[in-house]
Every structure is written in structure tokens, then in C-alpha cells.
Amino acid sequence: MAVNNLLDTSTVSLSDIIGNGKTYTVPPYQRDYSWKKDQWEDLWNDIIGINTTGNVHYMGSIVLQNMGDKKYHVIDGQQRFSTLTLIVLAIIKKLNSLIEKEIEVENNQERVSLLSKKYIGDKDPGSLTYSSKLQLNENNNSFFQSNLLVFRNPTNINTLQDSDKQIWNAFNYYVARVNEFFEKEEDGEKITNFLNKLIAERLMFIQIVVEDELSAYTVFETLNSRGVGLTVTDLLKNYLFSISSKVDLPHIKNKWKKIVDVIGLDSFPAFLRHYWISKNKLIRQEYLFRAIKESIVDSPSVILLLDSLEENALLYKALSNYSDSFWGGHREIKKRVKELTLFKEKQAYPILIAAYNNLDQEGFSRVLKLVSIITFRYTIIAKLHTNLKEDIYNKAAIRISNKEATTIGQIAELVKTLYPSDNDFKNDFASKSISTKRGKKIVRYILFGLENHLSHADNDYEENPGTIEHILPENGNDYYLADFPQAIHESIVYRLGNYTILEADKNRECEILPFDDKKAIYTTSQYELSKEIQSNSWTPNSIDLRQERLANYASAVWRISQYD
Structure with a gap:
């Protein structure tokens, strides 16, 4: 070329x-609408800034694929x-309110x-819907066209x-901002010029127009490598679709959608990396896309990758939800998953994915217990560095x-380095403080x-x-x-x-008492921890x-028998 x-x-x-x-279409495989309130506010503040200073504001680059006849992807x-x-x-809604x-x-x-x-576009005289200048992806376009563009509230x-x-929610956010900004304004010309002269003329873009899908993909990847901030999800999706055959593409698009629906766009990059390093050497997030690109080179390999991702998506989602x-x-298994969620342990996901895929249920359960106890000793009590943990779990x-x-x-032998000895664990436990203000569940x-x-x-x-x-009472006591x-x-x-x-009633009774009186109540408790x-x-x-003494008990509770 x-x-x-x-x-x-x-x-x-x-x-x-x-x-x-010109008309614009968001391709079916592009992500759903995902901007949130922080982005809405930033954009609105940029617009208000333009109104105050009169300067232009650069909105970054946009990449368009020329489809011919003034149509662009x-x-x-x-x-x-x-x-x-x-x-x-x-x-427009504000102007309609004036009418x-x-x-x-x-x-x-x-x-x-x-x-x-x-x-917006021209209204079709038959359906009274807009033939709009912007068509969103296949998930969002129906609601966008049939509700938002015609100001129809959802049922x-x-x-x-x-x-x-x-x-x-974004539309209603901007309705509220526009109404606030023009709260006492009833001059339609001024409101119109806010859009037509200010927003439309002073928001500037670097427009990049390419002629084919391969060029679009190349530009997309280049922008990402220069820090524009496109996600690995965007990059991977565009790459996988670009190397898929026309025969396989509908099937591949359907698989992709199923995976993202299960995992969610926000969680997909972490899922992809954890899945990848459950089989391959440890790699940082920013290099993940390139590593996958080197391995996945044609339509059959795309299908194999997506088949495996689909099989693991439900597992990955369940690893953070014991119920x-x-x-x-x-x-x-539920007990151990609940513990790992409490510990906010995610670095072990690769070894758990590997264990689930290659061991029987009992073997997977034992690996879960192994990881949970290691996490408690290594992370919760000892607060040791996490880099070593990720490396060892990846190799295992x-x-x-x-x-x-x-x-x-x-497997226990492979991760033994992460298991603090009883002596070290007891020493760490014996001096440990955990505030109930921040760590009550722990x-x-x-x-x-x-x-x-x-x-x-x-x-x-x-x-x-x-x-x-x-x-010793939390709030002090004379x-x-x-x-x-x-x-x-x-x-x-x-x-x-x-x-x-x-018990709750005994706790309330103890609140203002001296220790001797408290101790008398402790002996009546059903809990051995108080009675002792x-x-x-x-x-x-x-x-x-x-x-x-509690540290000695703890070393027996959180113990791996293989390390005895």
C-alpha cells in the first residue's frame, strides 16, 4: 500500500x-457506551471553559474509516x-421548552x-424516526434511535x-447542566449560538481518515503505543476481527460478545492477562496485546483463543463471588473463594485458573485452600511484597x-517460598494491629x-x-x-x-465497665475466646x-500440612 x-x-x-x-457508524464490534459521570463532568467543564476564555479546546484524535459516499466507520x-x-x-430540548x-x-x-x-439527521416522514448522522453499535443503536433522538422516555x-x-443517565446529566446554565435565559438565539458558534466551532479534533480496515487497525495500534489510552480490549477486538475470515467473523463476533457480557468491559483486561499468564510467562499489562498478537495470527487461532476465553469467563467471574x-x-470451595475475596487476592488468579482447568474438583479445592492460607500468612499478617507472589504463582x-x-x-512445593514459617508467622501475628474502623471484616x-x-x-x-x-475500650475510659x-x-x-x-447485649453492658467487671461478664459468654x-x-x-497465645492458636488454624 x-x-x-x-x-x-x-x-x-x-x-x-x-x-x-457525512454520516458515521460505530462498527458492531466496538465497545458499548461506557463514559461515566467523571467524563461527563470533564467535557462539560471544558465547554464552560471555552465559554469563559473564548479559546479553542482540543478533543484529541478521532480515527475514521472512509466507506465511500460520505459514509464513515x-x-x-x-x-x-x-x-x-x-x-x-x-x-434542543431546552429550545423545545421555550416553545x-x-x-x-x-x-x-x-x-x-x-x-x-x-x-442529528433528517426525520423519516413515515416512521417519524431520525435517519441520523450517527449510528451506534448493535447493542446501543436501537435505544439511541428510537428513544433519545426523538425524546421518548424509556418504558x-x-x-x-x-x-x-x-x-x-448521560443525557439527563446534560439536560440538567444546560438548564442550570440557561436558568434565566429565554433568548433562543443565545442558546442556539452556544451550540452553533461555541461548541461546534471551538471543539477541535485531529481527524485521521484511513481507507481500509488494515490501515485503521495500524493507526489504532500506533496511537495506543503513543499513550492515547486505548485499552487492550479495544486493540484486541479490532485485531482479532481484522484477521478473521469473512466466513468465521459472525461466529467470532458472537463469541466476543458472550465473553464481554459475562466479564464486563471494565474487568476484561485483567481477565485477559490473568488467563494469558496462567499458561504463558509473566507479562505486564502494557505488553499483553503484543504478546497475543504474536501468537494469534489467523482465523482458526482466533477461534481457539475465544473458545478458551469463553470457557474461562464464568470461572473468572465466579472467583470473586462465593455465592x-x-x-x-x-x-x-465457596468458603475459600469468600476468603480470597475478603483478602482482595487477585494475583493468585492465574494459578487458580490453571488448577481448575487441569485438576479435578478436589484438587482445585485443595489449591484454593493452599492459596487462601498463604495469602493470610503472607499478605494479611506479614504484609510482604506482592511482586514475588505474582512471579511464583505464574511459574506454578x-x-x-x-x-x-x-x-x-x-504444587505446594512450587509456592513454598510464599509460606512464612510458623516462627515468622507467630512473631508477625503477635505484634499485629488491625483497626476495626478500616478492617472490621478481617x-x-x-x-x-x-x-x-x-x-x-x-x-x-x-x-x-x-x-x-x-x-481496652475503643473510645477510652477513665x-x-x-x-x-x-x-x-x-x-x-x-x-x-x-x-x-x-453477644451484642453483653457487649453493650461491658461498654463503660472496669476490667474486673468485664471479666465477670466474659465468663458467662457462649464464646470460648471470651471465657478463656x-x-x-x-x-x-x-x-x-x-x-x-492467640498467635499459637493462629499457627494451627492457618496451616499447610505439606509444610510441617
Whole structure:
């Protein structure tokens, strides 16, 4: 291809883009509308800034594919196009409100007609719907055309798909901003000029027009490598579709949609990377697309990749939701998934994906337990660096995927480096503080883990009604000032040794009591963790001694037998 046919660039205004009878279509495979309130606010503030300063504002680059006959595909820029159209609609709605108030009716009707034809499109005389200048992707276009462009409220907002709901919320956001800005303005000419002279003429774009799909893809990738911020999702989708055969493309598009529907656009890049490094060497997010591109080179390999992604999408989603139906009735798996969600553990996802795909259910369950206990010791208690964890889990995942590690003993040996020894764990636990202001769920989890060990029970830390009791009161108490002056109170009150579990009524009763009176109540509790408190007084030394004892219990609760 000759270089001069690859692309044509120019600096254009919004008016230049939309004028001259051009129409734009967002290809079916492009992402749904995804801008959120932060982006809506930024764009509106940019427009208000233009109004204040009179300067132009650059909106970045847009990539268009020339389809002939003044028709273009929007390769990059659909979020901005869509949102600017919503602003146009909000301004037209404001003019319509003037008409309803019988203010300059004929002039404002003509303004609405001219603005609609210039920025929105022409209305079909039969269906009374717009043949619009902008067609969104296959998921959003129906709602965009049949509701937004004709100002028709949805029948039931709650039944809209998420991206349609997002468009509707964006439109109403701009309706509110326009109404605020023109709160006392009843001059239709000024409102019209805000769009026609300010927004349309002073929002500037770098327009890049290419002639074919390959050129579009090349520009798309180049822009991303220069920091424009296109996501790996956008890049991968465009690349996979560009190398797919025409016969396979409908099937591939359908598979892609199913995967994204399960995972969600926001979570897809992380899912893709975790899936990839469950089989391949560790790679940073910014290099992921290039690595996949080197491996996936034709339509059959695209289908194989998407087949595997589709198979793993439900697993990946369920890894962050213990109540997902994916787990069926497997109680142990649900318990461990719940723990990993509490720990916010995601670096282990590659080894869990590999284990699920290559081991039986019991083997996968044992790997889950292994990872959960390691996470508790390594991350929650020891607070060790996470880089090593990702590297070791990646190497273990590859061994599992290659059938080189097939037993829990072999897998445990591969990740042994991440397991703090009993001695180290006890030392870390014995000095650990976790504030109930920020980590209440973690504190409950630890206390009920210890309680279950002492009472040989199986209480769920979320479902059990027991409450956290601060033996040294959290908000201070005159009875404790002699041993815990204000200067040291904050550093001690959130020590694990200062916590126990009590029934809610007993907890309230203890609130203002001295330690001796509290201890008498503790002996009446159903919880062994409280009944075993035998100190004659409550001092910093008492907390140290108790926490050392709890550390011994903890080393038995959170233990991997293979490492004994």
C-alpha cells in the first residue's frame, strides 16, 4: 500500500466533522457506551471553559474509516461523538421548552429544525424516526434511535441494559447542566449560538481518515503505543476481527460478545492477562496485546483463543463471588473463594485458573485452600511484597498447565517460598494491629477463626451474631487511664490481643465497665475466646501475653500440612 493512501490527517471542528452530509457508524464490534459521570463532568467543564476564555479546546484524535459516499466507520472516538450528540439533544430540548412556554415559537421551531438537520439527521416522514448522522453499535443503536433522538422516555428504566441506562443517565446529566446554565435565559438565539458558534466551532479534533480496515487497525495500534489510552480490549477486538475470515467473523463476533457480557468491559483486561499468564510467562499489562498478537495470527487461532476465553469467563467471574451458582453446592470451595475475596487476592488468579482447568474438583479445592492460607500468612499478617507472589504463582501456573505439577504436594512445593514459617508467622501475628474502623471484616474473620479452633465449631464470621469487643475500650475510659494513657491508647487499642467476641447485649453492658467487671461478664459468654480470658488486670503486658497465645492458636488454624 502506498504511504499516501494509508491515512489523511487534518485539524477539524465538530461542525466540520458533522457538516457536508457525512454520516458515521460505530462498527458492531466496538465497545458499548461506557463514559461515566467523571467524563461527563470533564467535557462539560471544558465547554464552560471555552465559554469563559473564548479559546479553542482540543478533543484529541478521532480515527475514521472512509466507506465511500460520505459514509464513515468510527474506529476511535465513538464515546466523544455519542456524548457530544447527547449535549446537542439537551440543548434542543431546552429550545423545545421555550416553545412549550410559547416564547418565540416560530423562530425557536425553526432553530430546532435547523439544529436537528445539521447535528442529528433528517426525520423519516413515515416512521417519524431520525435517519441520523450517527449510528451506534448493535447493542446501543436501537435505544439511541428510537428513544433519545426523538425524546421518548424509556418504558421502564430498570429494564434497560447497563450501557443504554448509562446513555440515558448521560443525557439527563446534560439536560440538567444546560438548564442550570440557561436558568434565566429565554433568548433562543443565545442558546442556539452556544451550540452553533461555541461548541461546534471551538471543539477541535485531529481527524485521521484511513481507507481500509488494515490501515485503521495500524493507526489504532500506533496511537495506543503513543499513550492515547486505548485499552487492550479495544486493540484486541479490532485485531482479532481484522484477521478473521469473512466466513468465521459472525461466529467470532458472537463469541466476543458472550465473553464481554459475562466479564464486563471494565474487568476484561485483567481477565485477559490473568488467563494469558496462567499458561504463558509473566507479562505486564502494557505488553499483553503484543504478546497475543504474536501468537494469534489467523482465523482458526482466533477461534481457539475465544473458545478458551469463553470457557474461562464464568470461572473468572465466579472467583470473586462465593455465592455464584458456578460453584454448585461445594461448601469448601465457596468458603475459600469468600476468603480470597475478603483478602482482595487477585494475583493468585492465574494459578487458580490453571488448577481448575487441569485438576479435578478436589484438587482445585485443595489449591484454593493452599492459596487462601498463604495469602493470610503472607499478605494479611506479614504484609510482604506482592511482586514475588505474582512471579511464583505464574511459574506454578505454567507448570500446572503443562501437566508438570499434578498433585497438591508438587504444587505446594512450587509456592513454598510464599509460606512464612510458623516462627515468622507467630512473631508477625503477635505484634499485629488491625483497626476495626478500616478492617472490621478481617478482624471478625480472624476472631471467628480462632473461636472455631477453640470451640471446635464452624461459625461463619459474617452470619454469626457475635460482636467485636474491644477489651481496652475503643473510645477510652477513665478506668483504664492509669495503664493506658492517651499517648499510647491509639497504638494499642487495635492490637489483635485486645479483641474478643461477645453477644451484642453483653457487649453493650461491658461498654463503660472496669476490667474486673468485664471479666465477670466474659465468663458467662457462649464464646470460648471470651471465657478463656483469665488475666487479673488489663495492661499493655496483658495484651502482649494474650496476643502471643492467640498467635499459637493462629499457627494451627492457618496451616499447610505439606509444610510441617
